[in-house]
Amino acid sequence: MVEYEAVIGLEVHVELRTKTKAFCSCPNEFGSEPNSNVCPICLAMPGTLPVLNKSLLEYGIRTGLALNCEIAHFCKFDRKNYFYPDLPKAYQLSQSDFPLCLHGYLDVETDLETRRIRINRVHMEEDAGKLVHGEGNADYSLVDLNRGGVPLLEIVTEPDIRTPEEARLYLENLKAIIQYLGVSDCKMEEGSLRCDANISLRPVGTDILNTKVEIKNMNSFRAVQRALEGEIERQHGLYETGESIIQQTRGWDDVTGTTSLMRTKEEAADYRYFPDPDLVPIHLTSELVESIRKGLPELPAARKERFMDDFGLPAYDAGVLTSSRELADYFEKCVSDYHDPKKVSNWVMVEFLRLLNTHNMEVRDAKLTPSHLVEMLQLMDQGTISGKIAKTVFEEMFATGKKAGIVVEEKGLLQISDESKLAEMVEAVLSAHPEVVEDYRKGKGKALGFLVGQVMKQTRGKANPQMVNKLLLERI
Ligand SMILES: [Zn+2]
Numbered sequence: 001m002v003e004y005e006a007v008i009g010l011e012v013h014v015e016l017r018t019k020t021k022a023f024c025s026c027p028n029e030f031g032s033e034p035n036s037n038v039c040p041i042c043l044a045m046p047g048t049l050p051v052l053n054k055s056l057l058e059y060g061i062r063t064g065l066a067l068n069c070e071i072a073h074f075c076k077f078d079r080k081n082y083f084y085p086d087l088p089k090a091y092q093l094s095q096s097d098f099p100l101c102l103h104g105y106l107d108v109e110t111d112l113e114t115r116r117i118r119i120n121r122v123h124m125e126e127d128a129g130k131l132v133h134g135e136g137n138a139d140y141s142l143v144d145l146n147r148g149g150v151p152l153l154e155i156v157t158e159p160d161i162r163t164p165e166e167a168r169l170y171l172e173n174l175k176a177i178i179q180y181l182g183v184s185d186c187k188m189e190e191g192s193l194r195c196d197a198n199i200s201l202r203p204v205g206t207d208i209l210n211t212k213v214e215i216k217n218m219n220s221f222r223a224v225q226r227a228l229e230g231e232i233e234r235q236h237g238l239y240e241t242g243e244s245i246i247q248q249t250r251g252w253d254d255v256t257g258t259t260s261l262m263r264t265k266e267e268a269a270d271y272r273y274f275p276d277p278d279l280v281p282i283h284l285t286s287e288l289v290e291s292i293r294k295g296l297p298e299l300p301a302a303r304k305e306r307f308m309d310d311f312g313l314p315a316y317d318a319g320v321l322t323s324s325r326e327l328a329d330y331f332e333k334c335v336s337d338y339h340d341p342k343k344v345s346n347w348v349m350v351e352f353l354r355l356l357n358t359h360n361m362e363v364r365d366a367k368l369t370p371s372h373l374v375e376m377l378q379l380m381d382q383g384t385i386s387g388k389i390a391k392t393v394f395e396e397m398f399a400t401g402k403k404a405g406i407v408v409e410e411k412g413l414l415q416i417s418d419e420s421k422l423a424e425m426v427e428a429v430l431s432a433h434p435e436v437v438e439d440y441r442k443g444k445g446k447a448l449g450f451l452v453g454q455v456m457k458q459t460r461g462k463a464n465p466q467m468v469n470k471l472l473l474e475r476i
Pocket residue numbers: 021024025026037038039040041042043149
């Protein structure tokens with residue numbers, strides 16, 4: 001039986017967070033009143049002239065450098081011609097044969113190895129408007145041109161990705177880098193990061209490129225992985241039964257978890273690219289590129305290394321904490337005021353991330369700040385609260401934004417470290433469970449845990465566990 005491997009390439013569109021649009025001075029804002037961020041230029045009135053937004057160029061260079069690309073000394077804009085109701089000019093300004101950045105790469109780490117995914121190109125272009133279909137059962141569609149002319153980068157890989165998991169890892173890494181650069185917020189749900197995938201199969205050990213299928217409409221990294229898994233299965237089935245693969249575009253449906261045919265190659269558009277006569281070609285000097293390179297922030301891979309070196313964190317912790325710039329900043333703020341990075345890491349990775357996920361929140365939305373966490377850890381160190389109680393305090397701080405000391409006081413969560421009080425409880429537990437005491441004496445180590453548990457239960461978790469242990473051992 002022939003063993004197949006997947007050949008996957010990804011195209012990612014990133015909406016840039018510039019103040020204004022790509023070729024006019026309209027605000028670049030998500031969620032404004034429909035058709036409020038528009039002007040004669042982005043509405044494609046005859047006789048208007050586009051002017052390149054310098055930030056688009058700069059953000060493009062930053063992204064290219066962070067992805068290890070060569071920055072072209074010469075590039076230009078081309079018209080990509082097609083008709084669609086959300087595109088009043090009937091062409092999109094894009095870059096065809098002379099893109100801004102070429103020949104980069106991004107390394108991703110799977111469980112087994114580091115995989116280098118080559119990047120074919122990064123180019124600049126503008127977004128189209130948006131159609132709103134059937135609002136309130138209407139039998140017509142509306143067009144909102146606020147997004148028309150918003151600056152985009154298109155980042156295209158070589159077909160170097162071999163598994164759906166690698167595709168997801170590549171996207172996660174790419175998103176982190178772009179967020180670190182501060183050029184986009186990468187919100188898939190708001191469309192500021194969009195991904196299309198190309199995929200074909202071939203027998204393992206060959207380097208042929210078979211007919212590929214394009215998949216669109218994936219709205220999360222998880223969806224990309226699932227869509228690719230499904231497509232591998234579909235193509236595999238076709239090869240097994242001797243049918244041929246037809247070049248086509250398929251749309252992903254997140255609800256049914258399947259793809260369906262959108263269009264075949266016969267209908268594929270011919271964009272009739274030609275150089276835009278309104279925008280002058282761009283000549284970039286090495287000085288400009290180097291000055292932008294010097295201004296790049298520390299990127300996720302470097303920061304991960306530093307977290308391992310400086311804070312002695314395991315690779316796993318460092319990877320999770322540096323996966324977003326905000327989270328890494330949060331962690332560093334904590335450890336600047338607290339001596340035990342591993343302890344901070346545990347609380348941030350386990351409890352903090354869990355609560356953020358549960359409430360679908362971003363780090364910046366959290367009422368629980370680094371100073372909240374540091375104060376709570378200090379209360380634990382002083383023996384004011386136990387580890388078990390700390391979890392309750394943490395959740396309360398997260399929900400209300402109250403400081404640890406206030407929560408402990410309001411909820412009466414002080415740890416009981418009064419020896420005579422605890423001794424009384426220990427005596428009571430021992431006389432209530434003579435059989436367990438007997439078990440322990442016969443060598444059943446677990447029995448002690450049960451007895452400690454009984455005391456903790458009576459105090460609703462507030463007893464100092466070390467002290468309870470000590471008191472029990474003295475008496476058994
Ligand atoms: Zn405009």
